[in-house]
Amino acid sequence: MTSELIKKYENLLPKKIIGEAMELIPKGAKKADVEKIMKILVDEYNYALVDPGECVGLIAAESLGEPSTQMTLNTFHLAGVAEMNVTMGLPRIIEILDGRKTISTPMMEIYIKEEFRNEKKVRGIAEQIKERTLKEIISDISINLAEIQLEISLNEKKMKQFNVERTVVLKNIEKAVKTYEVKEKGEVIILKPKSKDEDLNILYLLREKLKNLYVTGIKGLKQVLPVKRDEEYLIITAGTNLKEVLSRDFTDTTRTVSNDSFEIADVLGIEAARQAIINEIYKVIEGQGLNIDIRHVMLVSDTMCTSGQIRGITRFGVVSEKPSVLARASFETPIKHIVNASLINERDELNSVIENVMLNQPVPTGTGLPKLGIKLD
Amino acid sequence: MSTEIYLNSKIIGSVDNATDFIDRFKEDRRKGKVSTDINIQYKEKENGIYLYSSKGRVARPLIVVKDGKSLITQKHIEQLEKKEIGFSDLILQGAIEYLDAGEEENALVAFTEDVLTKEHTHLEISPLGITGLVTSLVPFGNYNAPTRLNAGSKNQKQAIGFYASNYPVRIDMDVSMLHYPQIPLVQTLTNPISEYEKHPSGQNVVLAILSFDGYNMEDAIIVNKGTIDRGLARSSYYRLESVSELRYQGGLTDEISIPDKEVRGYRTEEDYRFLEEDGIISPESKVDEGDVIIGRTSPPRFLSSMDELNLGQTQRRESSSVVMHGEGGTVDFVLITENEEGNKLVQVRLRDQKIPEIGDKFTSRHGQKGVIGMIVPSEDMPFTASGITPDILFNPHGIPSRMTVSHLIELVGGKTAALSGRYIDGTTFNSEKEDDLRKELSSLGFRENGTETFYNGRTGEMFNAKIFVGNMYYLKLKHMVSNKMHSRARGPIQLLTRQPTEGRAKEGGLRLGEMEKDTFIAHGASLLLKDRFDADKTIVPICENCGQIAVHDEYKNRDFCPMCEDSTVSNVEMAYAFKLFLDEMKSMGVLPKLELKDKY
Known part of the structure; x- marks a missing residue:
């Protein structure tokens, strides 16, 4: 009875408000009362709507622009936060709105499924997903000047700790250096150039390159930090790899986020990226203790995403269109x-x-x- | 290990015992065997001795200390007082030496004599030395934060005072002279040193720390009308008008004279009324804006061959010096001389009396600057039990956040000085003790903390709180509203853009900038925005066929397009800046066309 009365207003009000009305108006309410409430709801809703011809874009620009002029003065006060250095304040806002492909501090917040959610397991996961490079599992990498070859000796203890197989390492090295012959001589891995006229200089460069060769973990996660937030363990990382992280069985895929909107657009689609931009901008605004109506931010994010891909508010982005x-x-x-x-x-x-x-x-x-x-x- | 020696950063040799060498060098310098301008530094890290004699180093004098004892003895002081010896004698005797930044690194300098130990090498001549000349003029400066001292000295530099005693014969641009300058009641050591009494820059006022009807909010001050009438902070402002007879090619020259009526750009006869026969204004004439000070005519700007053939006599241009918009005053001084090129140069000095008014800037010596917010008739001013009305009311909110303790102590000191009839010494680090000042004030029959009972000047009611009141040295700063105030409704426009000119001197408009424009749009005040930007609107004839700007023939009163025959031409209203923009596009090789559509 009541719900039917409310349903009559479906054309006048958005679904969410109808739903809330259904929930909050008692079932046995009088017909006249219900109609009175709904009438007020419609009036209030119409009053809250933006008038036609209102310059929403310009107002959004002013609303974001005014506090950001104040932020230029505040930026330096936040410098030097321990553990992880995150770009915040005006530089971050500029970065998001410009639609930069590579952001200065890519980060992820990895939420863990309930069954893995205890301190010990989370620590284990963090260790496991951190990107490991060759230099972390070797005891020595040296150039044999007599033979003109690179000699790598692995650190078995470290390898066991990170759970790396010797064969995997070999395979990775082979993949990285196609012009070298990879041999095993006892414990030592030897890299010898296939062509004779390789000079030592290139060998030096190769050594530096090999030190940063990916071995295990999730590529891109340069740093991991398990933290406890509101009684829940999660992992904050420096560097992102949303696709890989979401495919792991321990990740709570509903809440895990990256702060790289382009990555989100690639992995989850433009709608998710739109929301990511809103969240990221709002995070900065809130972090500065400012208060901007979220609808201004939503409008900006919409403008950036309507073309189906993220376009920055620059002369190469939305302005060019x-x-x-x-x-x-x-x-x-x-x-x-x-x-x-x-x-x-x-x-x-x-x-x-x-x-x-x-x-x-x-x-x-x-x-x-x-x-x-x-x-x- | 031997130590290398560098003279002005160039290696000149080495020595085995570094300390011995340095000690001997310093000894010789103090004896006068080596120039006192050479400094020596030992750098431990590099194990090198660095000698500097180059110019441009900053060096400062310090008293030499030996075995924990200052080399300046009581005997020296007595001789100094009798003027038997001077500062340079002390340097010659090796009692005082100049250290540069490098040598200072190796020295241990005692701040005062009583903290001297065996380790000390030098002693400050006076602890006041850590401040500069102007900063040391701030009384009780050691009670303040350094930032306030800086602010205090910056403000003092802008004060109007008695800057030069030969001011009547000087030709200075944009200067002011304070009419009744006074010596501060609370002085510092620097006052006598800098001969401050010969060029003071402020006046002693009675200051009460009290708010009054909110007219001294945000650092404003309230001034007693009676005090202003009696001449407080009155000053003369001097400006210069300077005109020379320039020579042009072809033997033509400017001429300083009353212009003929035939001259191009002739003003009205009235504008020239002050000029004497030589074309120069007479002293003590009171001029207003638009009046001619020095009459001058120049030869025509472009001499075409036509002009030479024509008429024989070419028309000269009017190029007189005129009192600028918003200016005025009395002619103070006229100087006729020659400039570097030997051309006749006439300089006229204008004088304008400036009586303090709302908006004029004042400051104490403690960085407590403010603007007059209200001038109150003296009968309405709050008064003390003894019937004294303060000259200035200073807002108490100016004190806590800035923590200018010296401001408060000067008030107590000034009050004591005024009552006892002696000057108070407020030298930074060496001032009279606050407690002594309080005791003296109390012995003079006043409350020792400087507060007094006050009565409301309008109702006669007593204030519940005791009001802190005392004497203080106040300075009038050179920023006066009458030199800055500006407004415009209509006025001159620029030739190129037909938009209003910019700046006070050109009677310019106040720009409605880009961000201000945005607010109009945000409010949806579209038509108001158009109205505001109509300053440069024009009607441009446009050819409907080709979209180009057409021509209006005033003689035949018809519009036509020079490119199209028999096309319709319509008048379009647009910003002149846009018409200019169209022209600029054409100049860069882009042809803009306007497509016209009926408005209705």
């Missing part, structure tokens, strides 16, 4: 845009705000939006 020549020219490198527009005989329809400001015509928002029409008979 503006349809108006004048609007593009008004934002950095004007000559480039004007010349290119002239080459293809581009037409500016003067539909948006900035072009009309340039011509000193009324901008099509607010009071400039309504037009007077006269019916001629």
Whole structure:
């Protein structure tokens, strides 16, 4: 009875509000009361809606821009946080909004499934997923000047600790160096150049390269740090590899995140990336003790993601996709845009705000939006 | 191991016993065998001795200490007092020597004589030496945070005072003279050293730390109208107008004279009324904006062959010196001379009396600067039980966050000075003790903490709190509103963009910038925004056929397009800056076309 009454308003209100109304209005309420409540709900909902012609984008820009000017002053106070150094504050916001492909401090928060969630197991997992390189499992790597060859002796103890098989190491080395002959001589692995005229210099370079050869763990996770947050153990990593981490059986795939929005877009899709951008920006804003309505951030993130891939708010990103020549020219490198527009005989329809400001015509928002029409008979 | 010796960073030899060498060197320098300008430093890490004699090093004098005893003895002091010897004699005797930054690294300098030990090598002449000249003028400076001392000295540098006693014959631009300068009641050692009494820059006022109707919020001060009428912080402001007779090619020159009426750009006759026969204004004339100070005509700017043939006489240009917008004053001094090239140069000094007004900037000597927020008639000012009305009311909120303790002590000291009739010594590190000042104040019949009972000037009611009041040295700073105030409704525009000019001197507009524009858009005030930007609007005839700017023939009163025959031309309203932008695009080889559409 009550629910039917509420359902009548389905066209007027969003699903979420209808759902909440269903839950909160008691079943036996009087018909008149229910209608009264719903009427107020509709009124309030309509009042909360943004008016047509409201410059949401510009307001979002002002809302984000004003506090970020204050952040420039605060940035340095946060320097030198122990354990892990994370880019925060204005540099981080700029990084996200510019849509940088490589971010300065990639990080992951790996949540663990309940059955693995105790201190000892989490520590074990952390050890296991950390990227290990060759230099961590060897006791010595040296150049034999007489024979012109590299000699690697492995550290059996370390190998056992990281659970690495000798054969795996050999395979990895072989894969990395195609022009060298890999031999085993007792405990020592010997790398000899296949061609005769390799000089020592290249051998030196190879040695440095081999030191950082991936051996085991998850590639990209340079540092791992098991932490306890709200009575729950999770792993924070420096470096990301979302795809690999999500495929492991101990990961709680519903909550594990990376702070690299491009990686999220690759692995989980653009919708997830959109949410990731919102979360990342909001994290910085909250971290600075500021308060910006999340809808401004959502709008920015939407703008960045509508094309199906992440585009930064730069002259190469979203700005380059503006349809108006004048609007593009008004934002950095004007000559480039004007010349290119002239080459293809581009037409500016003067539909948006900035072009009309340039011509000193009324901008099509607010009071400039309504037009007077006269019916001629 | 031998130690290498470097002279001005160049190796000159080595020595086996480094300490012995250095000691001998210093000994010789003090005896005068080596120049006192050479400094020696031993660098332990490098095991090297560095000698410096180059110019540009910063060196400072210190008293030499031997075996824990200062080489300046009581005898020296007596001789100094009798003026039998001077500072340079002490240097010659080796009692005082100059150390540079390098040699200072090897020295152990005692701050005061009573802390001297056997290890000390030098003694500060005065602990005041750690501050600079102006900073040492801050009384009781050792009670303050260093940042405040800096602020205090920065402010003092901007004070208006008696900067030079030959000011009537000087030609200085943009200077002020304080009318009744006074010597501070609370002084420091630097006051006599710098002969401060010969060029003081402030006045002693009665200051109460008290708020009043909120008009001294945010560092503002409230000033007693009576005090201003009696001449407090009155000053003269001097400006210069300078004009020379330039020579041009072809034997043509400027001419300083009253311009003829035929001259191009002739102003009204009234504007030239102050000029004497020689074209220069007479002293003591009161001028206002737009009045001509020095009349001058120049030859025409471009001499075309046509002009030479025509008429025989070419029209000269008016190029007089005029009182700028918003300026004014009295002609103080006229100087007729020659410049470096031997051309006639006329300089006219304008004087303007500046009476303190709301917005003028003042400061104490403790970095407590502020602007006049209100001028209160003296009958409305709060008064003390003895009937004294303070000259200035200072807001108590200025004190806690800045922690300028010296400000408070100066107030007590100033009060004691005023009552006892002697100057108080407030030298940093060597000042009279605060306790002694309090005791003296108490013996003079006042509350020892400087507070007094105050009464509301308007109602006569007694204030519940005791108000801290005392005498303090206050400085008027050179930033005065009358030199900065500016507004504009309509006015001059730039030639190129037809937008309003920028800056006070050019009577410019206050720019509605990009971010301000954004707020208009955000509010949806689209038509208001257009109205604000209409400053450079123009009507441009556009050819509907080719989209180019057409031509308006005023004579035939018709519009036509020079490129298309018989095309319709419509008038379009746009920003002149946009028309300019279209022209600029054409100049870079891009042809913009406007497609016209009926508005309705």
